[in-house]
Amino acid sequence: MTVLSQVPRPSAFVLFPLGEKRFALPAESVAELAVSGKVQSIPHTNPLIGGLLLRRGRIVPVCDAARVLATSATGPKGLYLIANRRFEDGPQEWTAIGVTGDCELCNAVMLPPTGKLPSYVVGLLSLEEEIVEVLDLGRLASSEVRK
Protein backbone atom coordinates (compact mmCIF):
# COMPACT_ATOMS: atom_id res chain seq x y z
CA MET A 1 0.00 0.00 0.00
CA THR A 2 1.30 3.46 -0.86
CA VAL A 3 0.95 6.15 1.70
CA LEU A 4 -0.43 9.26 0.02
CA SER A 5 2.12 11.58 1.60
CA GLN A 6 4.94 9.60 -0.07
CA VAL A 7 3.63 10.09 -3.59
CA PRO A 8 5.74 12.79 -5.24
CA ARG A 9 3.58 15.73 -6.12
CA PRO A 10 4.02 17.77 -9.25
CA SER A 11 5.51 21.21 -8.86
CA ALA A 12 5.51 24.18 -11.19
CA PHE A 13 8.57 24.85 -13.33
CA VAL A 14 9.45 27.38 -15.98
CA LEU A 15 11.05 25.75 -19.00
CA PHE A 16 13.32 27.94 -21.05
CA PRO A 17 15.33 27.32 -24.22
CA LEU A 18 19.01 28.05 -24.37
CA GLY A 19 20.43 27.17 -27.74
CA GLU A 20 19.39 23.66 -28.73
CA LYS A 21 18.36 22.54 -25.22
CA ARG A 22 15.71 23.44 -22.69
CA PHE A 23 16.32 23.83 -18.99
CA ALA A 24 14.01 24.46 -16.05
CA LEU A 25 13.86 26.63 -12.96
CA PRO A 26 11.35 26.22 -10.13
CA ALA A 27 8.48 28.56 -10.96
CA GLU A 28 8.48 30.12 -7.51
CA SER A 29 11.98 31.48 -8.14
CA VAL A 30 11.05 33.17 -11.41
CA ALA A 31 10.00 36.80 -11.31
CA GLU A 32 9.28 37.41 -14.98
CA LEU A 33 10.22 36.94 -18.59
CA ALA A 34 11.41 40.31 -19.78
CA VAL A 35 12.03 41.77 -23.17
CA SER A 36 14.83 44.15 -22.51
CA GLY A 37 16.86 46.24 -24.83
CA LYS A 38 20.32 46.86 -23.66
CA VAL A 39 22.60 44.92 -21.39
CA GLN A 40 24.99 47.49 -20.00
CA SER A 41 28.54 46.55 -19.27
CA ILE A 42 30.77 47.85 -16.52
CA PRO A 43 34.30 46.71 -15.78
CA HIS A 44 34.28 43.87 -13.26
CA THR A 45 36.01 40.57 -12.60
CA ASN A 46 33.23 37.95 -12.66
CA PRO A 47 33.47 36.11 -15.98
CA LEU A 48 29.95 34.71 -15.60
CA ILE A 49 28.29 38.11 -15.38
CA GLY A 50 27.72 39.38 -18.89
CA GLY A 51 26.44 42.78 -17.88
CA LEU A 52 23.67 44.58 -16.05
CA LEU A 53 20.03 45.23 -16.87
CA LEU A 54 17.86 47.98 -15.53
CA ARG A 55 14.51 46.44 -14.69
CA ARG A 56 11.67 47.93 -12.65
CA GLY A 57 14.04 50.28 -10.90
CA ARG A 58 16.46 47.52 -10.00
CA ILE A 59 19.91 46.82 -11.35
CA VAL A 60 19.92 43.16 -12.32
CA PRO A 61 23.10 41.23 -13.14
CA VAL A 62 22.91 39.09 -16.26
CA CYS A 63 24.32 35.58 -15.83
CA ASP A 64 26.01 34.23 -18.92
CA ALA A 65 24.47 30.80 -18.37
CA ALA A 66 25.40 29.55 -21.84
CA ARG A 67 29.07 29.60 -20.81
CA VAL A 68 28.41 27.24 -17.93
CA LEU A 69 25.93 25.04 -19.73
CA ALA A 70 28.24 24.79 -22.75
CA THR A 71 25.41 25.39 -25.12
CA SER A 72 25.48 27.74 -28.05
CA ALA A 73 23.03 30.48 -27.18
CA THR A 74 21.96 31.05 -30.73
CA GLY A 75 18.56 32.56 -31.28
CA PRO A 76 16.77 35.80 -30.73
CA LYS A 77 18.46 38.22 -28.38
CA GLY A 78 16.91 40.48 -25.80
CA LEU A 79 14.75 37.95 -23.93
CA TYR A 80 15.61 37.49 -20.28
CA LEU A 81 14.25 35.21 -17.62
CA ILE A 82 14.59 37.03 -14.32
CA ALA A 83 14.79 34.80 -11.29
CA ASN A 84 15.73 35.02 -7.66
CA ARG A 85 19.26 33.86 -6.95
CA ARG A 86 20.10 32.72 -3.43
CA PHE A 87 23.68 32.99 -2.34
CA GLU A 88 25.15 30.36 -0.05
CA ASP A 89 26.09 32.98 2.50
CA GLY A 90 22.59 34.37 2.80
CA PRO A 91 21.71 37.22 0.46
CA GLN A 92 19.49 36.89 -2.55
CA GLU A 93 18.93 39.04 -5.59
CA TRP A 94 17.31 39.02 -8.98
CA THR A 95 19.47 37.59 -11.72
CA ALA A 96 18.72 37.55 -15.44
CA ILE A 97 19.45 34.71 -17.82
CA GLY A 98 19.36 35.38 -21.54
CA VAL A 99 17.01 32.86 -23.17
CA THR A 100 16.65 32.10 -26.84
CA GLY A 101 12.93 31.62 -27.26
CA ASP A 102 9.56 31.33 -25.55
CA CYS A 103 9.34 29.95 -22.07
CA GLU A 104 6.72 27.52 -20.83
CA LEU A 105 5.14 26.89 -17.46
CA CYS A 106 4.66 23.24 -16.67
CA ASN A 107 3.65 21.07 -13.75
CA ALA A 108 5.77 18.00 -13.36
CA VAL A 109 7.31 15.73 -10.80
CA MET A 110 11.00 16.43 -10.31
CA LEU A 111 13.10 13.29 -10.31
CA PRO A 112 16.42 13.15 -8.50
CA PRO A 113 19.46 13.80 -10.67
CA THR A 114 21.16 10.68 -11.96
CA GLY A 115 24.70 9.97 -13.06
CA LYS A 116 27.47 12.51 -12.92
CA LEU A 117 25.55 15.70 -13.35
CA PRO A 118 26.98 19.01 -12.19
CA SER A 119 25.92 20.21 -8.75
CA TYR A 120 23.75 22.96 -10.24
CA VAL A 121 21.43 20.29 -11.70
CA VAL A 122 19.12 19.61 -8.77
CA GLY A 123 16.64 17.39 -10.56
CA LEU A 124 15.25 16.13 -13.82
CA LEU A 125 11.87 16.49 -15.47
CA SER A 126 10.79 13.60 -17.64
CA LEU A 127 8.57 15.20 -20.25
CA GLU A 128 7.02 13.61 -23.32
CA GLU A 129 9.99 13.87 -25.63
CA GLU A 130 12.78 15.18 -23.53
CA ILE A 131 14.54 15.07 -20.20
CA VAL A 132 14.97 18.59 -18.84
CA GLU A 133 17.55 19.50 -16.23
CA VAL A 134 16.24 21.59 -13.32
CA LEU A 135 18.82 24.17 -12.35
CA ASP A 136 19.80 25.81 -9.09
CA LEU A 137 20.52 29.35 -10.21
CA GLY A 138 22.77 30.11 -7.25
CA ARG A 139 25.03 27.15 -7.94
CA LEU A 140 24.91 27.72 -11.69
CA ALA A 141 26.01 31.32 -11.41
CA SER A 142 28.92 30.43 -9.17
CA SER A 143 30.09 27.49 -11.30
CA GLU A 144 33.22 27.00 -13.26
CA VAL A 145 32.78 27.35 -16.98
CA ARG A 146 32.08 23.93 -18.60
CA LYS A 147 34.71 23.10 -21.21
Add this chain to the structure above:
Amino acid sequence: MVGSHRFAIAANAIEEIRGAERLMPLSPGAGGSRVAHHTFDARGRRFLAVDAHLLLRIAEAPPQHILVLGGADVGVLVGTVDRMHDIREIFPLPFALRGEERRWYRGLALIDGQITPVLDPAVFLGSRETFRSGIAPVAVDQVRPLEVVPA
Protein backbone atom coordinates in the same frame (compact mmCIF):
# COMPACT_ATOMS: atom_id res chain seq x y z
CA MET B 1 35.36 58.21 -19.62
CA VAL B 2 37.89 55.46 -19.29
CA GLY B 3 38.07 53.58 -22.57
CA SER B 4 34.47 53.27 -23.69
CA HIS B 5 33.12 53.20 -20.13
CA ARG B 6 31.62 56.13 -18.30
CA PHE B 7 32.25 56.54 -14.58
CA ALA B 8 31.33 59.00 -11.88
CA ILE B 9 33.51 60.22 -9.07
CA ALA B 10 32.60 62.57 -6.24
CA ALA B 11 33.27 66.13 -7.31
CA ASN B 12 34.49 67.02 -3.84
CA ALA B 13 37.24 64.40 -4.15
CA ILE B 14 38.70 66.23 -7.16
CA GLU B 15 40.94 69.21 -6.60
CA GLU B 16 41.67 69.98 -10.22
CA ILE B 17 41.24 68.63 -13.74
CA ARG B 18 44.30 69.03 -15.95
CA GLY B 19 45.34 68.02 -19.41
CA ALA B 20 47.54 64.94 -19.59
CA GLU B 21 50.15 66.38 -21.93
CA ARG B 22 53.03 66.71 -19.51
CA LEU B 23 53.40 63.29 -18.03
CA MET B 24 56.89 62.15 -17.12
CA PRO B 25 57.94 58.52 -16.96
CA LEU B 26 58.46 57.43 -13.40
CA SER B 27 62.17 57.34 -12.73
CA PRO B 28 63.71 54.00 -11.75
CA GLY B 29 63.62 53.53 -8.01
CA ALA B 30 60.84 56.05 -7.56
CA GLY B 31 58.45 53.28 -6.67
CA GLY B 32 55.88 52.73 -9.39
CA SER B 33 53.31 49.99 -9.48
CA ARG B 34 51.30 47.95 -11.97
CA VAL B 35 48.94 50.90 -12.42
CA ALA B 36 51.26 53.90 -12.12
CA HIS B 37 54.10 54.52 -14.56
CA HIS B 38 54.16 58.31 -14.71
CA THR B 39 54.36 61.43 -12.62
CA PHE B 40 53.44 65.04 -13.27
CA ASP B 41 54.30 68.34 -11.64
CA ALA B 42 51.73 70.87 -10.53
CA ARG B 43 51.89 73.83 -8.20
CA GLY B 44 55.48 73.04 -7.31
CA ARG B 45 54.70 69.50 -6.27
CA ARG B 46 55.24 66.12 -7.88
CA PHE B 47 52.24 63.83 -8.22
CA LEU B 48 51.93 60.15 -9.02
CA ALA B 49 49.72 59.47 -12.06
CA VAL B 50 47.58 56.36 -11.59
CA ASP B 51 46.21 55.06 -14.88
CA ALA B 52 42.51 54.23 -14.47
CA HIS B 53 42.67 51.99 -17.56
CA LEU B 54 45.22 49.77 -15.87
CA LEU B 55 43.52 49.76 -12.51
CA LEU B 56 40.12 48.92 -13.97
CA ARG B 57 41.62 46.47 -16.48
CA ILE B 58 40.31 48.33 -19.48
CA ALA B 59 42.21 48.33 -22.77
CA GLU B 60 44.87 51.00 -22.57
CA ALA B 61 44.28 54.25 -24.38
CA PRO B 62 46.25 57.49 -24.37
CA PRO B 63 45.08 59.51 -21.36
CA GLN B 64 43.56 62.90 -22.07
CA HIS B 65 42.95 64.29 -18.62
CA ILE B 66 44.25 64.01 -15.09
CA LEU B 67 41.87 64.16 -12.14
CA VAL B 68 43.99 65.50 -9.32
CA LEU B 69 42.66 64.06 -6.07
CA GLY B 70 42.23 66.46 -3.23
CA GLY B 71 44.53 66.10 -0.25
CA ALA B 72 46.79 63.55 -1.89
CA ASP B 73 49.80 63.50 -4.20
CA VAL B 74 47.92 61.41 -6.75
CA GLY B 75 46.24 62.11 -10.07
CA VAL B 76 44.06 59.73 -12.05
CA LEU B 77 44.62 59.37 -15.80
CA VAL B 78 41.33 59.22 -17.68
CA GLY B 79 39.96 59.93 -21.14
CA THR B 80 37.38 62.63 -21.65
CA VAL B 81 35.68 64.42 -18.79
CA ASP B 82 31.99 64.95 -19.31
CA ARG B 83 30.22 67.19 -16.79
CA MET B 84 29.00 67.73 -13.26
CA HIS B 85 25.89 65.78 -12.40
CA ASP B 86 23.78 65.56 -9.25
CA ILE B 87 23.56 61.95 -8.16
CA ARG B 88 20.52 61.47 -5.97
CA GLU B 89 20.82 57.77 -5.29
CA ILE B 90 23.62 55.27 -5.30
CA PHE B 91 22.61 51.65 -5.76
CA PRO B 92 24.71 48.97 -4.07
CA LEU B 93 26.75 46.71 -6.32
CA PRO B 94 24.93 43.45 -7.07
CA PHE B 95 26.03 40.63 -4.77
CA ALA B 96 27.11 38.75 -7.89
CA LEU B 97 30.01 41.15 -8.24
CA ARG B 98 32.28 40.00 -5.44
CA GLY B 99 35.78 40.63 -6.74
CA GLU B 100 38.07 43.63 -6.90
CA GLU B 101 35.20 45.75 -8.21
CA ARG B 102 33.91 46.01 -4.65
CA ARG B 103 37.00 48.09 -3.89
CA TRP B 104 36.79 50.06 -7.12
CA TYR B 105 33.20 51.23 -6.76
CA ARG B 106 31.16 52.91 -4.07
CA GLY B 107 28.09 51.73 -5.95
CA LEU B 108 26.16 52.34 -9.14
CA ALA B 109 24.29 55.43 -10.24
CA LEU B 110 21.77 55.99 -12.98
CA ILE B 111 22.79 58.86 -15.21
CA ASP B 112 20.58 59.50 -18.23
CA GLY B 113 19.27 55.95 -17.88
CA GLN B 114 22.77 54.53 -18.04
CA ILE B 115 24.17 52.39 -15.23
CA THR B 116 27.28 54.25 -14.17
CA PRO B 117 29.81 52.97 -11.63
CA VAL B 118 30.71 55.50 -8.96
CA LEU B 119 34.44 55.21 -8.35
CA ASP B 120 35.83 55.19 -4.84
CA PRO B 121 38.67 57.74 -4.84
CA ALA B 122 40.49 55.76 -2.16
CA VAL B 123 41.24 52.96 -4.61
CA PHE B 124 43.64 55.23 -6.49
CA LEU B 125 45.67 55.99 -3.42
CA GLY B 126 47.02 52.47 -2.94
CA SER B 127 49.83 52.91 -5.46
CA ARG B 128 51.05 55.91 -3.55
CA GLU B 129 52.44 53.79 -0.75
CA THR B 130 55.51 52.92 -2.81
CA PHE B 131 55.84 56.35 -4.42
CA ARG B 132 58.70 58.50 -3.11
CA SER B 133 57.75 62.04 -3.91
CA GLY B 134 59.33 63.54 -0.86
CA ILE B 135 55.94 64.70 0.30
CA ALA B 136 54.44 63.61 3.56
CA PRO B 137 51.74 61.01 2.96
CA VAL B 138 48.13 61.93 3.50
CA ALA B 139 45.72 59.56 5.16
CA VAL B 140 43.25 57.90 2.85
CA ASP B 141 40.35 59.11 4.94
CA GLN B 142 41.21 62.68 4.11
CA VAL B 143 39.59 62.11 0.74
CA ARG B 144 36.06 63.09 1.52
CA PRO B 145 33.27 60.65 0.73
CA LEU B 146 30.57 61.30 -1.81
CA GLU B 147 27.59 63.09 -0.43
CA VAL B 148 24.38 61.40 -1.37
CA VAL B 149 21.51 63.77 -1.86
CA PRO B 150 18.25 62.19 -0.69
CA ALA B 151 15.73 61.67 -3.46
